[in-house]
Amino acid sequence: MDFAPAFSAAAETLRAIPRSELMIAAIVAMVIGWAGAFAARRSPWGSAMRTFSSIALGAILLTVVLQLSRLDPRFDVAVPQIGLPAQxxxxxxxxxxxxxxxxxxxxxxxxxxxxxxxxxxxxxxxxxxxxxxxxxxxxxxxxxxxxxxxxxxxxxxxxxxxxxxxxxxxxxxxxxxxxxxxxxxxxxxxxxxxxxxxxxxxxxxxxxxxxxxxxxxxxx
The missing domain is CATH 2.40.70.10 (Acid Proteases)
Structure with missing residues (x-):
């Protein structure tokens, strides 16, 4: 089996991470969530960290959906607050x-x-x-x-x-x-x-x- 295409696609994705603030934010939110899961039994801050992680990931997902919706002409999405002007x-x-x-x-x-x-x-x-x-x-x-x-x-x-x-x-x-x-x-x-x-x-x-x-x- 030729894994070259898969490795090439993975490499392109990894190279894109430093240039995508959303990807960086998602990774940070997931790390905070994992840390909160481990700390939940020992500290009340653990639950707060997990809650923050869930809210952050939800906001990131919403932003991604809005951006992808703009690429589909069936949708007319305009949210100036995140840089999406009306088309x-x-x-x-x-x-x-x-x-x-x-x-x-x-x-x-x-x-x-x-x-x-x-x-x-x-x-x-x-x-x-x-x-x-x-x-x-x-x-x-x-x-x-x-x-x-x-x-x-x-x-x-x-x-x-x-x-x-x-x-x-x-x-x-x-x-x-x-x-x-x-x-x-x-x-x-x-x-x-x-x-x-x-x-x-x-x-x-x-x-x-x-x-x-x-x-x-x-x-x-």
Whole structure:
């Protein structure tokens, strides 16, 4: 049996721990809980430590659930206190012609910084390169959990940031989540976490048409 993939995945997880405040907090809470369990028979502080551990782990679990919910377009989660702004897509209808390579490409702006993006209806999450993220002033969300993304080069570890403003054609998305990973190279993707918040999107005569929800449309 080949254990290399399992060891590789474990190594990636261990490398992610120092960069994830949630993981560090969870480990500390579990250690306090274990210490409290051993001390419970000898000191009243043992029960207090176990109670603190349970509350802390519950809060961490809730935070993880909220962060994961934002990656699913069926949910609309916004909790500014933990760095999760509302995700809104507004503007006017945008038309994107089919590229020569059979994909839909658009010149978009991340916080005012331009970059080339492929519209990918098969991608759950919008993804940007580290170069564009650096130029746009994006940083991984504090306390965010690392995620694993499938790419053409295999599965890579990425961190999530919130884009204050993402403009593509006449469409403007605010508070949008995006994955950042070094392995993306210069590749950028508009994923379903943006498209699903539109009123509709369709293809007519080889042209991709993006239409905001009626309440989010901006009249010209």
């Amino acid at each position: 809104v897509v507004s503007g006017e209808e945008t038309r994107i012609p089919l590229g020569a390579d059979g994909h839909y490409w658009i010149r978009a702006e991340v916080n005012g910084v331009p970059g080339n993006f492929m519209i990918d209806t098969g991608a759950t999450l919008t993804a940007i390169s580290t170069d564009l993220a650096d130029r746009a002033g994006l940083e991984p969300r504090r306390g965010g959990i690392p995620i694993m993304l499938g790419t053409a080069n295999g599965t890579v570890q990425a961190h999530v940031a919130s884009i204050e403003s993402l403009r593509l054609g006449n469409i403007r998305a605010t508070g949008t989540d995006a994955a950042i990973a070094e392995n993306f190279g210069d590749f950028n993707v508009i994923g379903m976490n943006v498209l699903a918040r539109l009123g509709s999107w369709r293809v007519e005569d080889g042209t991709l048409i993006l239409v905001p929800k009626p309440e989010d449309r901006v009249e010209s």
